[in-house]
Structure formats: C-alpha cells, structure tokens
Amino acid sequence: MNIVILGVPGAGKGTQAKMLSERLKIPHISTGDIFRNAIKEGTELGKTAADHIEQGKLVPDDVTFGIVKGRIGEKDCKNGFLLDGFPRTMIQAEMLDSLLGETGRKVDIALNIDVPDAEVIDRISGRLVCPSCGANYHKKSNPPLEGGICRECSARVLQRKDDFYETVVKRIETYHLQTKPLISHYSDKGVIVTVNGTGDITGIHDRIMSEVRGHTR
Ligand code: AP5
Numbered sequence: 001m002n003i004v005i006l007g008v009p010g011a012g013k014g015t016q017a018k019m020l021s022e023r024l025k026i027p028h029i030s031t032g033d034i035f036r037n038a039i040k041e042g043t044e045l046g047k048t049a050a051d052h053i054e055q056g057k058l059v060p061d062d063v064t065f066g067i068v069k070g071r072i073g074e075k076d077c078k079n080g081f082l083l084d085g086f087p088r089t090m091i092q093a094e095m096l097d098s099l100l101g102e103t104g105r106k107v108d109i110a111l112n113i114d115v116p117d118a119e120v121i122d123r124i125s126g127r128l129v130c131p132s133c134g135a136n137y138h139k140k141s142n143p144p145l146e147g148g149i150c151r152e153c154s155a156r157v158l159q160r161k162d163d164f165y166e167t168v169v170k171r172i173e174t175y176h177l178q179t180k181p182l183i184s185h186y187s188d189k190g191v192i193v194t195v196n197g198t199g200d201i202t203g204i205h206d207r208i209m210s211e212v213r214g215h216t217r
Pocket of ligand 1: 007008009010011012013014015016031032033035052053056057058059060061064084085086087088092123124127128136137138162171197198199200201204
C-alpha cells in the first residue's frame with residue numbers, strides 16, 4: 001500500500017507515521033528527516049536544505065523529488081511505502097503521480113491529519129529533540145530531565161532551528177499556501193482520508209488504523 005501523509009507542521013505526521021509503518025510493515029520515508037541528516041553530515045544537499053528550512057521555506061521541488069524518486073525505487077518499497085512530508089506542492093504531487101504511473105502504481109491513501117494552527121504552534125514551538133537518539137520532548141507537557149538532559153541517552157536536548165516561533169509561523173503560512181491545496185487534488189482522486197489529529201497519540205493511531213482498514217476493504 002502506498003500512503004502519503006499530509007498535515008500542517010506539527011500535526012503529528014512523524015509520530016503517526018512511525019506507528020503506522022510498524023503496524024503495516026512498510027518503510028517510513030520522511031523528507032524532513034532525510035534533510036536533517038544531510039545537514040548533520042554537512043553534505044551539499046544539507047547545505048541547500050538548510051538555506052531553505054531555517055527560513056521556513058520549502059526545499060526546491062527538483063531537489064526533493066530527486067531524493068524521493070531514488071528512495072522509493074529501493075527494494076524495500078516494492079510492496080508499499082509511507083511518505084511523511086512529501087508531496088508538499090502541486091508540482092511534487094504531479095511528479096509523484098507520474099512516477100508511480102510509469103510502473104502501474106498510484107497513491108492508495110492520502111492521509112490528512114487535521115489539527116488547528118493554534119495547537120500546532122504550541123506543540124512545535126515547545127518541542128525539544130535529542131540530537132543523539134532522536135527522542136522528542138515538549139518544554140511543558142513532556143520535559144526532559146533537569147538541565148535539558150535526554151531521558152533515553154543522557155545527551156543534551158536542543159530546539160530544532162526551524163522550531164523558533166517566527167519560523168513556525170512562516171512554515172504554517174507556507175503549508176496553507178502550497179500544501180493545503182493537495183487535499184483537493186487527492187480528494188478528486190477519491191483517496192483522501194481525513195483524521196482528527198487532536199487528543200492522545202494512541203487514540204489518533206486507532207482512528208487512522210480504522211480508516212486505513214475501511215479504505216482497503
Ligand atoms: P518536516 O520535518 O517534515 O517538518 P514539518 O512538516 O514541519 O513537520 P514536523 O516534523 O514539525 O511535525 P510533524 O507533523 O511530523 O509532527 P510530529 O510528529 O513531529 O520538514 C522540515 C522542513 O524540511 C520543511 O519545513 C521544509 O523546509 C523541508 N521539507 C520537508 N519535506 C519537504 C518537501 N516535500 N518539499 C520541500 N521541502 C520539504 O509532532 C510534532 C510535535 O508534537 C512533537 O513534539 C510530538 O511529540 C508532538 N505531538 C505529536 N502528536 C501529538 C498529540 N496528539 N498531542 C500532543 N503532542 C503531539
């Protein structure tokens with residue numbers, strides 16, 4: 001099954017994608033994670049990505065598509081994949097449709113995780129991440145140990161550079177302008193599934209699973 005996950009920054013795409021990927025046994029591909037790893041490694045891709053990400057802008061379509069094309073061409077994606085954060089523009093959606101079409105495949109489900117802007121601003125401007133093991137915290141609702149120490153691996157947690165308030169607002173604006181129109185694109189194809197993304201994480205996962213099952217029956 002080929003699934004794409006849509007949603008405003010902070011909607012819980014990454015959180016839910018990890019759970020869904022384990023449950024459905026298909027690889028979780030996050031373009032945001034790919035870019036963050038490239039930034040950490042200091043590659044050319046990382047330099048290009050950082051210039052855009054830190055300003056709350058999207059990485060150019062051709063760069064992003066090239067990465068996704070390579071990744072979904074790998075063996076482990078033969079029986080399906082879960083794309084988290086791609087596509088994010090109409091051009092990316094069209095490029096993906098046409099790439100999948102070449103091998104008789106398509107997007108089976110476009111999962112839209114729906115969360116109000118006010119809630120995601122609180123979620124991501126309070127987010128802290130462990131640069132070593134990737135564990136996620138929140139300043140108020142799920143703090144790390146005293147002094148900003150990761151509970152999993154004892155590294156010092158950090159705020160993502162694109163999680164500062166002004167950048168978060170810009171990312172949300174970018175989402176409404178460039179990504180939200182994809183809901184209509186996938187709705188026209190009859191594959192959109194919208195799930196309420198507020199409330200507890202397990203409850204949201206259960207709602208998603210029930211929609212996925214219903215959609216594949
Ligand atoms: P990316 O990493 O994809 O960022 P994003 O879409 O802005 O999403 P986030 O990672 O902030 O949030 P999420 O929806 O995954 O939520 P999460 O589960 O982490 O992309 C980063 C940047 O890369 C982009 O801005 C862009 O520049 C570039 N990029 C990526 N893809 C691109 C593309 N296709 N084209 C061009 N550029 C691209 O949860 C957020 C927080 O909320 C966490 O702390 C989590 O613990 C918490 N949380 C989750 N669920 C709940 C809940 N139910 N209740 C309370 N808290 C919750």
